[in-house]
Amino acid sequence: xxxxxxxxxxxxxxxxxxxxxxxxxxxxxxxxxxxxxxxxxxxxxxxxxxxxxxxxxxxxxxxxxxxxxxxxxxxxxxxxxxxxxxxxxxxxxxxxxxxxxxxxxxxxxxxxxxxxxxxxxxxxxxxxxxxxxxxxxxxxxxxxxxxxxxxxxxxxxxxxxxxxxxxxxxxxxxxxxxxxxxxxxxxxxxxxxxxxxxxxxxxxxxxxxxxxxxxxxxxxxxxxxxxxxxxxxxxxxxxxxxxxxxxxxxxxxxxxxxxxxxxxxxxxxxxxxxxxxxxxxxxxxxxxxxxxxxxxxxxxxxxxxxxxxxxxxxxxxxxxxxxxxxxxxxxxxxxxxxxxxxxxxxxxxxxxxxxxxxxxxxxxxxxxxxxxxxxxxxxxxxxxxxxxxxxxxxxxxxxxxxxxxxxxxxxxxxxxxxxxxxxxxxxxxxxxxxxxxxxxxxxxxxxxxxxxxxxxxxxxxxxxxxxxxxxxxxxxxxxxxxxxxxxxxxxxxxxxxxxxxxx
Numbered sequence: 001x002x003x004x005x006x007x008x009x010x011x012x013x014x015x016x017x018x019x020x021x022x023x024x025x026x027x028x029x030x031x032x033x034x035x036x037x038x039x040x041x042x043x044x045x046x047x048x049x050x051x052x053x054x055x056x057x058x059x060x061x062x063x064x065x066x067x068x069x070x071x072x073x074x075x076x077x078x079x080x081x082x083x084x085x086x087x088x089x090x091x092x093x094x095x096x097x098x099x100x101x102x103x104x105x106x107x108x109x110x111x112x113x114x115x116x117x118x119x120x121x122x123x124x125x126x127x128x129x130x131x132x133x134x135x136x137x138x139x140x141x142x143x144x145x146x147x148x149x150x151x152x153x154x155x156x157x158x159x160x161x162x163x164x165x166x167x168x169x170x171x172x173x174x175x176x177x178x179x180x181x182x183x184x185x186x187x188x189x190x191x192x193x194x195x196x197x198x199x200x201x202x203x204x205x206x207x208x209x210x211x212x213x214x215x216x217x218x219x220x221x222x223x224x225x226x227x228x229x230x231x232x233x234x235x236x237x238x239x240x241x242x243x244x245x246x247x248x249x250x251x252x253x254x255x256x257x258x259x260x261x262x263x264x265x266x267x268x269x270x271x272x273x274x275x276x277x278x279x280x281x282x283x284x285x286x287x288x289x290x291x292x293x294x295x296x297x298x299x300x301x302x303x304x305x306x307x308x309x310x311x312x313x314x315x316x317x318x319x320x321x322x323x324x325x326x327x328x329x330x331x332x333x334x335x336x337x338x339x340x341x342x343x344x345x346x347x348x349x350x351x352x353x354x355x356x357x358x359x360x361x362x363x364x365x366x367x368x369x370x371x372x373x374x375x376x377x378x379x380x381x382x383x384x385x386x387x388x389x390x391x392x393x394x395x396x397x398x399x400x401x402x403x404x405x406x407x408x409x410x411x412x413x414x415x416x417x418x419x420x421x422x423x424x425x426x427x428x429x430x431x432x433x434x435x436x437x438x439x440x441x442x443x444x445x446x447x448x449x450x451x452x453x454x455x456x457x458x459x460x461x462x463x464x465x466x467x468x469x470x471x472x473x474x475x476x477x478x479x480x481x482x483x484x485x486x487x488x489x490x491x492x493x494x495x496x497x498x499x500x501x502x503x
Contacts, residue, residue, distance in 0.1 A: 034211030082158035249466035257281035266311035334415035405436025
């Protein structure tokens with residue numbers, strides 16, 4: 001089958017530093033191409049060239065055998081190339097219909113003047129929403145939608161554009177399991193209609209499920225393009241990271257100890273109901289559930305960010321009457337937010353500044369609370385080395401310049417410096433590549449081996465099965481199951497996530 005898109009010896013540099021090096025790959029008509037690689041491998045640069053965000057320096061990009069060199073995203077739009085970003089690109093104050101057609105509002109003539117054809121827009125929007133099985137009104141403001149529903153609106157925009165090529169950049173990040181299944185079914189439908197797609201994801205199981213061919217990118221170079229049937233997962237991972245990884249999840253040798261965190265009858269009307277859980281030293285406990293099940297809300301309550309109406313929380317046997325983030329930090333708890341960019345990091349500040357944030361009070365001495373910079377800097381250096389943050393100079397390099405995986409390590413590191421006993425991790429590997437995930441898993445295991453207790457929330461069930469001693473399953477704000485490692489089974493856990501009887 002003929003290629004609709006070809007990259008031929010494409011090169012791109014920033015400030016003299018090569019980011020893409022003689023990249024060659026092709027996308028066939030009506031096929032799904034998986035693009036994989038570690039953070040910083042060049043995937044975003046490659047797609048930004050296709051989307052008209054960046055020009056390429058050398059080589060050629062061919063679209064239908066014609067030279068394609070877009071000057072801006074409008075050129076890509078006119079070429080019927082749609083880009084569904086991981087970071088949603090919607091106006092929350094506008095309606096669904098307005099967001100879908102914002103690039104080019106259809107018009108009609110009224111008394112000789114051009115006006116927006118809102119009737120046609122609404123009718124077409126209803127058709128698209130029905131196609132993607134999103135049962136809401138076109139007049140619904142985007143701000144009233146869940147994160148998963150907003151992702152589906154992004155997909156609706158691409159469909160309305162009648163795109164020939166659709167680029168999916170981590171599209172399932174904010175979707176529930178059901179919404180992801182809808183997306184996968186939609187991709188199959190689009191494929192049957194002859195639409196070509198590039199699918200970027202760190203969830204390798206999805207790559208194998210959806211993609212006809214896989215392109216592996218490492219350090220700005222294509223190291224392999226082959227049929228998905230001909231690339232075993234271990235070979236793909238080795239190609240991505242440049243080294244062999246014997247397993248996706250590192251072994252852990254920790255032993256469980258004393259009870260660190262105990263929750264009894266915790267309730268907050270409309271959010272969580274009658275939560276009972278315990279976390280011991282050296283234990284990694286997973287929390288699974290569909291979007292809206294109350295996982296993140298429970299984490300926020302346990303760290304004092306949100307209130308609770310009833311119940312009891314004990315830390316190392318001591319009852320805590322009123323939880324606040326300051327009290328939790330002082331007691332020895334840590335909370336890793338799922339949104340590292342907006343809530344976890346100061347993006348314009350240095351790595352060292354970010355790493356030292358939580359522990360600053362420990363290094364403030366005297367009546368004026370001056371920071372003792374020398375011991376603090378030593379602690380920052382030790383922590384940065386321990387968690388393997390890849391940086392030039394942590395003291396001056398801004399966090400925004402790091403890859404997603406290294407940014408996540410900084411978020412973890414700022415808590416590690418404070419030596420907490422309990423870590424609440426909300427989606428600790430969201431949006432990072434397989435190599436960085438392995439590093440994060442290793443850090444989690446090291447913390448557990450040193451006697452910390454880990455509460456780990458994740459939307460990737462395989463991740464919880466690979467990392468946890470047991471998994472608590474939530475549905476509608478309640479814990480519906482407490483599954484021990486020896487009974488881990490994907491179908492069983494999903495059944496409880498959907499509201500099956502408790503065990």
